[in-house]
Amino acid sequence: MRTGTLRQILLITDGCSNHGEDPAAMAALAREQGITVNVIGVLDKDAMDESGRREIEAIAAAGGGMSQVVYAKQLSQTVQMVTRQAMTQTLQGLVNRELKQILGSDVSLEDLPPDKRGQVMEVVDELGETVALDVLILIDTSGSMKTKLPTVKEALVDLSLSLNARMGENRFSVFIFPGKRAHAEKMIDWTPRIEELTAVFPKLASGGLTPTGPALREAIAYFDRKRSLRSWISGGDEPYIEESSL
Amino acid sequence: MAMSHTSKNRLCNLPTGTVVTGKWHGRSYRLLRRLGSGANGVVYLAESGRTRVAVKLSDDYASLASEMNILRRFSKVQGAALGPSLLEADDWQSPFARETIPFYVMEYIEGENFASFIRRRGKEWAPVLVVQLLSVLERLHQEGWVFGDLKPDNLIITGPPPSVRLLDVGGTTMQGRAVKEFTELYDRGYWGLGSRKAEPSYDLFAAAMVMISSCCPGPIEKKGDGRAQLLAIIEADRFLAQYKDVLQKALDGRYQKAADMRRDLLAASSRQTSTKNERKAAPGRRSRRQAKRRGKARGIVETVVIAAALLGAYGLYIYWQLAM
Structure with a gap:
């Protein structure tokens, strides 16, 4: 099995989008291009309104990823868990496909006897440890998210701590939305060290707009741009793990 | 998460008497x-029949299969068991859920929770149990593993005589990889004191935290400089302060082997008991010496009084002789 790069978008938001395309549609678009979209909803004290929760679940479902709604306090633990579990899930999907190719029929992990499952999981665990991972972090900085940004920052540093303990390579990139000029604004370009983040989060634009859909669209485009740039330089396409194309 | 909210709730609230039957075996x-x-x-x-067992149910095939792999490896390790031994793995066609639920059966370890044991029996048990824990960890590390999610909840005290055993191997990770599962309070990454790479010193940090948290009432939460905060907690507690050197070395990741930390903890413990004895002995000896001194003084007074009385009596006798 070739080892490529897993690609994820991690969306951190606290509520409803109110501008531009349907974010779930954009997430579905990402999935078609082999990018998993995970969503974390951050609560203050009081519960999130039902439509916000529904939107978060819809985006993750369409993006083939995971969603979780948490209080700001539990954010660190959740961010790293969601990212890792989404990785395992993608890799499992991949191994399941391989299994089907080898065994020819509709065999998946669940259909194997429990003892055989262990052997398959060993392969998944091994891949999860060694595979390269690109995570584009997309942070909602509109309105009430402002007070939660220090916690978000902490959670992201914690995420890099967890992922950088793996043997595989990691790269992170951070975008915030709404941006000053575009819908999403790049804060950090691809880097293995997210600690640089302490310098960012400048004066944030306030305003009523939450363009989650357009921001997702721009995030996907950024993945593509990076890819084409690199193929210009290296003269070849890097292998990506695209769940949808396997 | 891997387990959706509703199905987890359902699995958590299975009524007593529910019969789980495996479809494979x-x-x-x-x-x-x-x-x-x-x-x-x-x-x-x-x-099952007359034997009592522990059954773990989950709807996450993947993590359950990973855990079984670890339990299976552990059962191959010679000598005392590192975790509960795995008895069987199967799937349950549950009437409560549409899909089948995977489960595995393991040995039921009867015992008391670490924290409640310390609360009931006293702080002096904490170093004793941690010393035991370190021998278990040493063996685990020699096999190339790191326990990962080390915390009081994952330790059980069996006995008598009381002895520590590890429960829940979900965080157990091959050395050199990223720790699979952890709990913030016991995670050196959270405290800003190291990486999440699975290496023996990761577990030794957690072992020190187990000792700190079990001796220290009230919740601990990180505020600012983690290291300074932990050292302040150790110094503030009279019992913990006696183990400051060992704990600080473990928190700083300066122990490479569980056996080294165990040796130092044992040495610190015996030093504690001997100084306590000395302190007890010292006032006793002092009082005896004082008593002796007082006795001597009394002796002198007695001698003087007797001598004075004899002199007085002799004086009277001379007087009478002269007067006659």
Whole structure:
């Protein structure tokens, strides 16, 4: 099995989008291009309104990823868990496909006897440890998210701590939305060290707009741009793990 | 998460008497009560025939299969068991859920929770149990593993005589990889004191935290400089302060082997008891010496009085002789 790069978008938001395309549609678009979209909803004290929760679940479902709604306090633990579990899930999907190719029929992990499952999981665990991972972090900085940004920052540093303990390579990139000029604004370009983040989060634009859909669209485009740039330089396409194309 | 909210709730609230039957091996287990629930599953006490076992149910095939791999490896390790031994793995066609639920059956370890044991029996048990824990960890590390999610909840005290055993191997990770599962308070990454790479010193940090948290009432929460905060907690507690050197070395990741930390902790413990004895002995000896001194003084007074009386009597005798 070739080892490529897993690609994820991690969306951190606290509520409803109110501008531009349907974010779930954009997430579905990402999935078609082999990018998993995970969503974390951050609560203050009081519960999130039902439509916000529904939107978060819809985006993750369409993006083939995971969603979780948490209080700001539990954010660190959740961010790293969601990212890792989404990785395992993608890799499992991949191994399941391989299994089907080898065994020819509709065999998946669940259909194997429990003892055989262990052997398959060993392969998944091994891949999860060694595979390269690109995570584009997309942070909602509109309105009430402002007070939660220090916690978000902490959670992201914690995420890099967890992922950088793996043997595989990691790269992170951070975008915030709404941006000053575009819908999403790049804060950090691809880097293995997210600690640089302490310098960012400048004066944030306030305003009523939450363009989650357009921001997702721009995030996907950024993945593509990076890819084409690199193929210009290296003269070849890097292998990506695209769940949808396997 | 891997386990959706509703299905986890359902698995958590299976009524007593529910019979779980495996579709591959056909054995049945009658659930007696829930023992605990974690991030990726629920454990029940169950009986199969007359034997009592622990059954872990989950709807996350992947993490359950990973855990079974670890339990299976552990059972191959010679000598005392490192975790509960794995008895069987199967799937349950549950009437409560549409899909089949995977489960595995393991040895039921009867005992008391670490924290409640310390609360009941006293702080002096904490270093004793941590010394025991370090021998278990040493063996685990020699096999190339790191326990990962080390915390009081994952330790159980069996006995008598009281001895520590590890529960819940969900965080157990091959050395050199990223620690699979952890709990913030016991994670050196959270405290800003190291990476999450699975290496022996990761577990030794957690072992020091187990000792700190079990001797220190009230919740601990990180504020600002983690290291300074932990050292302040150690110094503020008279009991913990006696173990400051060992704990600080473990928190700083300066122990490479569990055996080294165990040796130092043992040495610190015996030093504690001997100084306590000295302190007790010292006032005793002092008082005896004082008593002796007082006795001597009394002796002198007595001699003087007797001598004076004799002199007085002799004086009277001379007087009478002269007067006659």
